[in-house]
Amino acid sequence: xxxxxxxxxxxxxxxxxxxxxxxxxxxxxxxxxxxxxxxxxxxxxxxxxxxxxxxxxxxxxxxxxxxxxxxxxxxxxxxxxxxxxxxxxxxxxxxxxxxxxxxxxxxxxxxxxxxxxxxxxxxxxxxxxxxxxxxxxxxxxxxxxxxxxxxxxxxxxxxxxxxxxxxxxxxxxxxxxxxxxxxxxxxxxxxxxxxxxxxxxxxxxxxxxxxxxxxxxxxxxxxxxxxxxxxxxxxxxxxxxxxxxxxxxxxxxxxxxxxxxxxxxxxxxxxxxxxxxxxxxxxxxxxxxxxxxxxxxxxxxxxxxxxxxxxxxxxxxxxxxxxxxxxxxxxxxxxxxxxxxxxxxxxxxxxxxxxxxxxxxxxxxxxxxxxxxxx
Numbered sequence: 001x002x003x004x005x006x007x008x009x010x011x012x013x014x015x016x017x018x019x020x021x022x023x024x025x026x027x028x029x030x031x032x033x034x035x036x037x038x039x040x041x042x043x044x045x046x047x048x049x050x051x052x053x054x055x056x057x058x059x060x061x062x063x064x065x066x067x068x069x070x071x072x073x074x075x076x077x078x079x080x081x082x083x084x085x086x087x088x089x090x091x092x093x094x095x096x097x098x099x100x101x102x103x104x105x106x107x108x109x110x111x112x113x114x115x116x117x118x119x120x121x122x123x124x125x126x127x128x129x130x131x132x133x134x135x136x137x138x139x140x141x142x143x144x145x146x147x148x149x150x151x152x153x154x155x156x157x158x159x160x161x162x163x164x165x166x167x168x169x170x171x172x173x174x175x176x177x178x179x180x181x182x183x184x185x186x187x188x189x190x191x192x193x194x195x196x197x198x199x200x201x202x203x204x205x206x207x208x209x210x211x212x213x214x215x216x217x218x219x220x221x222x223x224x225x226x227x228x229x230x231x232x233x234x235x236x237x238x239x240x241x242x243x244x245x246x247x248x249x250x251x252x253x254x255x256x257x258x259x260x261x262x263x264x265x266x267x268x269x270x271x272x273x274x275x276x277x278x279x280x281x282x283x284x285x286x287x288x289x290x291x292x293x294x295x296x297x298x299x300x301x302x303x304x305x306x307x308x309x310x311x312x313x314x315x316x317x318x319x320x321x322x323x324x325x326x327x328x329x330x331x332x333x334x335x336x337x338x339x340x341x342x343x344x345x346x347x348x349x350x351x352x353x354x355x356x357x358x359x360x361x362x363x364x365x366x367x368x369x370x371x372x373x374x375x
Contacts (some may be wrong), residue, residue: 013375014044014106018117019063020073023212023247025055026310027113029288030134032059033183034111037368043375046106048099048120054246058186058270066098066119067091074116075151078308095119103127109374111367114138114309116152125154130374132157134181134367136287138309145170157374159367161287176370178363180291187271196239196261197277202346204240204260205274206282209289211245211266215305219333220244220252223282223303224262226338231259234346243268280345282338285312294319295360299326299349301341303333326350 015038019028028049035045036059047056047063050072056063066072069091099119110124110131124131133155135144148155149170158175160166166177192203206223208216220242231238238260244252246267254262268274274281275296283289285304293300302319304312316329326348328341 012106016046016108017111018048024210029183033181033364037364066095131155134159136161139311178366179361181363190277202236202238203279207243208245210247212247217250222335225335228255228258285316303330
């Protein structure tokens with residue numbers, strides 16, 4: 001367990017979530033955005049995780065590790081769990097026991113994100129705690145209301161991301177539409193060195209998010225190769241930062257003919273911003289990076305990844321609705337297509353001293369306000 005929280009009965013109102021991440025940072029990043037606002041409102045937070053997560057530590061939020069097993073997620077037949085050297089019945093029982101003991105002196109509101117953790121759901125049912133689901137559109141779920149009513153009927157609030165005008169009631173289930181959630185950074189410090197800040201410099205970030213998805217290596221390598229080709233034609237001094245992600249276990253190669261100064265790092269501390277002073281971002285189409293880039297009005301090349309639940313292609317194509325956002329979609333992810341997208345975006349870059357985009361409404365504030373009324 002990391003960080004601390006109070007278990008005294010005089011201070012036991014705790015918003016509790018399971019942050020499911022083995023390959024990306026999407027769930028934990030979104031939940032941190034919500035829990036950050038919740039703590040600002042005087043409520044406590046607790047995370048359950050299936051492995052220690054540095055991002056939670058960086059925000060000084062408490063986390064408790066529970067074992068993974070094939071049935072750790074409600075109604076997700078595709079999820080087979082991760083091997084942890086423990087037989088499955090023991091892992092399942094230990095998970096339930098840890099959740100029960102960790103929340104023994106607490107009055108909880110449970111906030112699930114996209115998926116529902118079995119032990120946390122069952123404990124909430126036994127204790128009569130309020131449960132909600134933060135819902136980001138899924139490729140495999142046409143009707144989230146029906147999904148909840150069939151698979152997790154004790155959930156009584158659905159926070160539907162990106163649908164701020166929805167307010168509906170289905171028997172005991174309340175549907176509350178909210179704006180998209182953007183995790184606040186702990187600082188606005190630039191990642192760029194002084195020598196990269198000249199007026200004739202081009203500063204590029206390639207990010208694979210969490211970096212654990214099977215396509216991360218190919219995305220990173222194709223993006224690097226595309227930058228290498230572009231650098232041979234670019235008249236500006238180029239600086240490149242590659243953020244592989246903390247779960248990346250592959251290998252990337254910097255070409256010999258590479259007219260740019262390159263830095264490779266697995267992780268950016270949240271006191272640093274990959275958007276401040278950045279000329280161009282190349283990323284996949286994950287929910288969090290997509291919405292962060294849109295909020296900062298960051299020029300971006302989007303290379304959608306293939307995900308089981310998340311339709312990154314559809315999300316990338318939705319960017320076409322925002323004509324003021326300088327972006328390009330490299331749907332196939334080939335070196336040539338990424339190179340063409342880089343040329344397209346860099347041909348329309350704003351002045352280097354232009355201001356980032358303004359702050360848009362944050363669904364985290366709306367969710368936290370609603371949760372505060374559930375205690």
